């Protein structure tokens with residue numbers, strides 16, 4: 833008795849909208865789910881600058897690594913390496929259900945204007961700023977200058 837035709841069509845309209853919203857969100861989930869693994873900083877030869885390596889594992893929607901900061905460095909820049917030449921990049925894409933690799937010979941962080949020289953055994957706190965996931969704080973252990981983990985060894989577990 834209280835539900836006239838107008839109320840009924842309002843319900844139909846509302847559920848139609850809900851379907852539209854759902855359909856536009858894509859197949860791999862609404863939000864990225866980023867995890868940072870295998871982070872390290874090789875002890876630098878000088879106190880001027882240091883490099884950083886890590887792996888971003890994403891089990892959700894695509895994201896972007898837009899900047900990085902650390903309390904030991906005045907500035908942290910993002911670099912790619914192509915044909916042995918490194919290039920500064922403004923950001924890096926994190927693919928949906930995929931990985932973004934920062935490893936020796938490829939992408940790397942550069943910690944510049946160091947406030948102190950990182951030494952083997954130290955931990956350096958680093959903040960990775962993602963466009964969608966926000967800021968992820970990671971403790972980067974400082975390893976020996978020559979440390980180089982077997983590429984993708986950490987992937988074996990998943």
Ligand code: CU
Nearest residue numbers: 911918940942
């Ligand atoms: Cu570089």
